[in-house]
Amino acid sequence: MIAPAVSTIGAGLSGLALGLSLKSKGISGKIYDLAPGIPRFNYGITLHASTYRPLLGLLKMDEATFRKETAVDGARGEPVIWKDRTHLVKFERGLGFKTRCLAGCDGINSSVSRSLMHKVDADVHPFVAFSGRRRVPTDVFVKVFGQSMAENVMIVHHNGAARLEITISDMTSEYVILGYIYSRQTRSQGSTKDPLHTPLRPSPGAKLTPPALYDEIEALGNLPQPFNTIFHAESMRNDRLLHWLLRSRRPQIDHSKQLADRGAFIIGDAAHGAPLLGGEGANMAITDGIDLAEHIAKRGVDTAAGFSNSKYESWIKFVDESVQRLRDMHNPGGRRH
Structure with a gap:
């Protein structure tokens, strides 16, 4: 099968934001996701105005309508095999495709990350939830x-x-x-x-x-x-x-370099896992998708290293602040509920 310009693994918030933003810029792409059925558990999320307002034009929706009607959920992605800067993506049923531009948006247990480098474990924080x-x-x-x-x-x-x-x-x-x-x-x-x-x-x-x-x-x-x-x-x-399990994973510069050297863009929880409580990962996931689309539109698909380098410090800050919010939430004298 002929690969699209950008192949995205994972139809969660970061993957959908990326796909929608790319489409608005006239860049072709396709999103792959494994969704075995309607999830038993769905969750409400809190989005900041600074996060969703850039989406309004893409969605052709005014803010009042967005706030009233929009709901989201997510799913997970699939394994990848890397070879010679061309990604051979294989699915469980034997289907697959080759692509030079791969975007991993498949969560904290990212199959894309695990396939392109050694497994990076998340930190489990000492909280019960x-x-x-x-x-x-x-x-x-x-x-x-x-x-x-x-x-x-x-x-x-x-x-x-x-x-x-x-x-x-x-x-x-x-x-x-x-x-x-x-x-x-x-x-x-x-x-x-x-x-x-x-x-x-x-x-x-x-x-x-x-x-x-x-x-x-x-x-x-x-x-x-x-x-x-x-x-x-x-x-x-x-x-x-x-x-x-309240987990987080700080981006590591050597891991980011490994992925970039292989030409893969990794965003959302796949790049920077934050705890489910206090993490505000939905906001960063959407921001990542919009920012990556802008990066590809300006610099092309062979610039993964430049993108990860530009985001590295903000991702580190995001994870550290998320962990601190988790601690504050459970501290009676803390700054947050």
Whole structure:
């Protein structure tokens, strides 16, 4: 098959922002993504105005409409084999293509990065985090949550070292989907390990909820409403829960050089992983996609080294600030909720 000018692996935020921006500049491209079905878990994200405003012209949408109607989700990409600055991309079903311009936008576990150089592990930070979802009838939402969330899509409560968060993920005339997160720093003491902190667990372990979590929720006692309704052990047993590992990965100059030498552009979480809490990775992912399209339009597709060098310092700052926000969120005297 004939390769497009820019082949993008991953249809998450960075990949879609890149593709849309390239199209607006008349540069051909194609996005490849593995999406086995509708994801069981979806999440709300917070976008800064400085991030989404450059997209409005591309989307042909005014700001009011964007703020009212836009929702996004993401997926993951596929393996790559590199040879002689031409990338041979192979998919599980035997399909493939060759391309001279490859953009890896496939997340913190990037198959593109792993295929082009040795694996770079992310740092797992000493925090416990569990995310859940619950559907609440609209009349119940108004009665229980209405006063607290009438003007806020997110509310936060601190109970000792624990941080409790409730967000509105979706709303219809019949029901409201609420997302919630229980998080805290680890409590390991000496040889006694925190039963809720398993940094070496495999990916499928994200769907396994340790019984100790429910014991810990019960020990919180009588929380103020509406937190008492959401963070109720027996109710949580019926919810969809995910055990998050709060990871980050700082860009390394030698790794960036290896990828650039192979002619690959790596952006978004594939280039600079930030924790799910406090990371604001969605904003940086969109910015990366727009910036890369501008770079390619001005300098061509054989300038990966120049792009990574221009972004390196800002990526380092982004990851470091994200980790600090995570710490502040769990510090009662910190600067952020």
